Amino acid sequence: YIHKEVKKSRDKFLTKHKKKKTKIVILDIPLLFESRLSHICDYIILLCAPKKTKILRAMARKGMKKNIILKILKNQLSDSYKKKKSDFVINTSKTKNHSFKVILGVISNIIKNHA
Numbered sequence: 001y002i003h004k005e006v007k008k009s010r011d012k013f014l015t016k017h018k019k020k021k022t023k024i025v026i027l028d029i030p031l032l033f034e035s036r037l038s039h040i041c042d043y044i045i046l047l048c049a050p051k052k053t054k055i056l057r058a059m060a061r062k063g064m065k066k067n068i069i070l071k072i073l074k075n076q077l078s079d080s081y082k083k084k085k086s087d088f089v090i091n092t093s094k095t096k097n098h099s100f101k102v103i104l105g106v107i108s109n110i111i112k113n114h115a
Contacts, residue, residue: 014040024111033077033085043114045106046086048079049093 010027017025032038049057051073058069083089088106092099 024107026107031076033082038085043088043110044086045088045090045103046079046082047090047092047099047103048082049091053093 014025027041029035029037032041032044038044054073055066055069058064058072059066088109090099090102090106
C-alpha cells in the first residue's frame, strides 16, 4: 500500500513540475535501481559510503541491530553495480558539510552543462 501512495505522490510531483517547466527536479529514491526506476531519471547521482560507514550510521539509529543491517545490505544491489549505472558518484564518508558541498557542485554542473 505505501508504495502505491509513494508512486502516486511522485507522479503528481513530476507532473506538476513538468507543467511548470521546472528546469531541474531532484528525486531522493534510496532503492532506485532495486525498484527499477532509473528510467525515469535523466541523470543519476549516487551517494555512497563504504560498508563499514553504512553499518556504523545505521547502528546509530534507535532500535537498529547489526544482523538486520547486514540483511538489508545483502538484499541491495552492489555499490559497484550502482556506480556503473550512475552519472555521478559522491562518496559521503566525510562530513555532512563536505558531502553537501559536493552535491551542490554536481547539481550546478548539471544545470550549467545539461539543463
